[in-house]
Amino acid sequence: MPALSSLHLDRRLIDAARPARAGLRAAIGLGLAGGLLVILQALLLARIVNGVVFRHQSLRAVMPALIWLFALFILRAALTFLSEIAAHRAAAAVKTALRRALLSRIVTLGPAYAAGERSADLAATLTDGIEALEPFLARYLPQRALIALVPLAILATLFPIDWASGLVLAVSGPLIPLFMVFVGQQAEAINQRQWRQLLSMSAHLLDAVQGITTLKLFGRAREEIALIAQISDEYRRTTMASLRVAFLTSAVLEFFASLAIALVAVIFGARLLHGHAHFFAAFLVLLLVPEFFLPLRTLATHYHARMSALAAARRIFEVLDTVPASHRGTAVPPSGPIALSCRALEAGYEPGRPILRGIDCDFPAGRMSAIVGRSGAGKSSLAAAILGFIAPGEGTILVNGAPLAAFDRETWWRRLAYVPQTPRIFAGTIAENLRLARPDADEAALSAACRRALLLDVIESLPQGFATRLGEGGIGLSGGEIQRLALARAFLKDAPLLILDEATAHLDLETEALVAEAIADLVRGRTSILIAHRLATVRRADQILVMEAGHIAERGTHESLLARNGAYAALLKAVALPA
Numbered sequence: 001m002p003a004l005s006s007l008h009l010d011r012r013l014i015d016a017a018r019p020a021r022a023g024l025r026a027a028i029g030l031g032l033a034g035g036l037l038v039i040l041q042a043l044l045l046a047r048i049v050n051g052v053v054f055r056h057q058s059l060r061a062v063m064p065a066l067i068w069l070f071a072l073f074i075l076r077a078a079l080t081f082l083s084e085i086a087a088h089r090a091a092a093a094v095k096t097a098l099r100r101a102l103l104s105r106i107v108t109l110g111p112a113y114a115a116g117e118r119s120a121d122l123a124a125t126l127t128d129g130i131e132a133l134e135p136f137l138a139r140y141l142p143q144r145a146l147i148a149l150v151p152l153a154i155l156a157t158l159f160p161i162d163w164a165s166g167l168v169l170a171v172s173g174p175l176i177p178l179f180m181v182f183v184g185q186q187a188e189a190i191n192q193r194q195w196r197q198l199l200s201m202s203a204h205l206l207d208a209v210q211g212i213t214t215l216k217l218f219g220r221a222r223e224e225i226a227l228i229a230q231i232s233d234e235y236r237r238t239t240m241a242s243l244r245v246a247f248l249t250s251a252v253l254e255f256f257a258s259l260a261i262a263l264v265a266v267i268f269g270a271r272l273l274h275g276h277a278h279f280f281a282a283f284l285v286l287l288l289v290p291e292f293f294l295p296l297r298t299l300a301t302h303y304h305a306r307m308s309a310l311a312a313a314r315r316i317f318e319v320l321d322t323v324p325a326s327h328r329g330t331a332v333p334p335s336g337p338i339a340l341s342c343r344a345l346e347a348g349y350e351p352g353r354p355i356l357r358g359i360d361c362d363f364p365a366g367r368m369s370a371i372v373g374r375s376g377a378g379k380s381s382l383a384a385a386i387l388g389f390i391a392p393g394e395g396t397i398l399v400n401g402a403p404l405a406a407f408d409r410e411t412w413w414r415r416l417a418y419v420p421q422t423p424r425i426f427a428g429t430i431a432e433n434l435r436l437a438r439p440d441a442d443e444a445a446l447s448a449a450c451r452r453a454l455l456l457d458v459i460e461s462l463p464q465g466f467a468t469r470l471g472e473g474g475i476g477l478s479g480g481e482i483q484r485l486a487l488a489r490a491f492l493k494d495a496p497l498l499i500l501d502e503a504t505a506h507l508d509l510e511t512e513a514l515v516a517e518a519i520a521d522l523v524r525g526r527t528s529i530l531i532a533h534r535l536a537t538v539r540r541a542d543q544i545l546v547m548e549a550g551h552i553a554e555r556g557t558h559e560s561l562l563a564r565n566g567a568y569a570a571l572l573k574a575v576a577l578p579a
Contacts, residue, residue: 009310012317017137019097023090027142028149030083035150035295037076039157042287044069050280083142091137098316099130105320108409110389112349113322120206121199125315128198132312135305143302147177147295154292158285165264165285169292172260176253176296190242195311197235204228246304253300257293264289324391329406333399333415337365338497338527340386344395347385354393355381357550365400368528370538372571373547379531380421382547383501386529388412417495421502423486425474430459431466433485437493445492453488453518455481480511487518498528504537512537544568 017024048065051057106114106122114122151173159166208215208224215221268282345359355378363369371379384390386397388409397404404412417437425433434446441449446466450456458481462468474482483503490498503519504512516537523530532538539558546554546567553567561568 009313009317013133013136013309013313014141016098017090017094017141020090020093020137023086023093024137024141027083027087027090027138028145030079030086031142031146032149032153034076034079034083035146035291036153037072037079038150038291039154039288041069041072041076042284042291044072046280046284046287049283054279084138087138087142088134091134094137095130095133098133099126102126102130102316102319105322108324109322110324112384112390116349118199118203118206120203122319123206124199124202125312125319128202129195129312129316133309133316135302136309140299140302140306140309143295143299147299150295151292154288158288158292161281162268162285164267165289168260168264168267169289172256172263173292173296175256176293176300190238190245191307191311192314194235194238194242195308195315197231197238199315201228201231201235204231242304242307249300249303253297257290257297260293261286261289329403330408331402331406333407333412334402335415336496338415339363339365339400340497340527340529341398341401342382342385342395343398345382345385345392345397346394347381347390347392349381349390351393355550356385359395359550359552361545361552361555363527363529364542365527366525367542368523368530368540370530370532370541370544371547372532372538372544372568373553374571377547378550379547380501381550383418383499383529383531386499387416387418415495416497416499417490417493419483419486419490419498419500419503423474423482423489425470425472425477425482425485427470427472429467429469430462430485433470434466434489434492437489441492446488449488449491450484452491452521453484454514455484455488458484478511480508480515483511483515484518487515487522490522496526498523498526499531500529501531503530504532546571 044065048062048069051062051065052059103126151169155166155170158169204224205228208228212221215224265286268285272279272282340363342359342361345356346354347356348354359382371382373379381390385392386404388404391405399407399412426436431443431446434449435441438445443466447456450459458477459465459468468476470476474485477485487503500519500523504515519530519537520540522528530538530541538544541558543555544558544561545552546561548567554561554564556564556568562572
């Protein structure tokens, strides 16, 4: 994928902000109104001071002007507050939309894509990356519009009063944006490196937390801590380099602005001394000159936020621009029993590197099929292809005679239940984890599903029953209970197609027998595909497919394959399982 330039990222972020353009326009309009009030304030203040000092007006005479000046102060503060509110609400709407689009794209890309990325990288992009856009959206974009509006309004006011001062500002003002562009080119690489280091640090921290048991048992905890400390220190140094650039930018821009203000002051001072200028005009100009530079200086302050936002946006748009591996159809899968067929199927997780080669097989409706083979034979890859997680490079998968690629993936997934080798249990209650399969299920339905999965007695023994909270990964339940919870979800979903991938792996014999009993009940009357490395659970299958090196080496029933004395019989002998 080609690298995205800063200008292209700028345009992409502005395009992303289009749904919230009403809020941004409101923020800009309110900011412009506040800028125009500054001109009125300066006019009133100059008139008051000139009247009191040089015309010797009494306090009563200038009181109406003072009241108007105070009202303008209050109104300007209100406009500034409302502008901030409008900008931040618009930014919040854009962040929500981008986060939804990013998560939707990751879900669309599927587990095959997520498996090739670091989880902490994606999580940091979804959280910190999106949040890094707020200063750009809420402050930089409105301010970028205001530097073209407020200074022009002030110049339009100053030129009729004193063309020399207006000329000084017209020449010095553009120097600030030009300098920001120059500094931006230098700062971009630093901000990109800073963002990459943040993602790397997040990934290492997550790995360390998740693997703390392994690190401690192998005595590598201190080394991992030292590595994270080194990455953190590199991130600190890069952050300090970025801040140095930001501070240097602010200092230089302040110098330019102060030099221009001083030049105007010297010009007017000399003219006042020689009687070639009036105090009212001189004072008004000196009041407005700092306000001329204020939007430019504010933009410079937020220019560093732009660099940070572009660094985060690069990663965000990389994910959003990732094209799904296959065409996503829109057809609705059949509602009745499901029959599957694979024809000359070749598929893999990377283009040009197929794991499955020339797969031809059928999974009859309402029957139980088992897929067996040694580790790495392609069993789980075949399941991933049927699930729609990886796309066929060659050949096709048929659902009741229609290509799987023609079906809408979301609808297809609703037609099947999947129990993986390591089920994902989320932090939350048992009921919340069960209702992933059917959000509207009542407690009676939960109890029925858990009873069929041989888990109800365990749940009823817990003090809070279905309201019992589980830790991440199912902390609070044993491995066998987690597996039965996953089976209960499959019972609750009641889908016509069932895929079980090593559902009894890593279980002791007693727990495996309980889970196998629940599976026997679950597969009854459904199109079932049971993937197994341990062969005790596949004897009752209507057909057994034996895979070797990504292709089907044998097929048949348990008895017929034993009689053939081929690959299946060799697998049985390898695990010392009685025939």
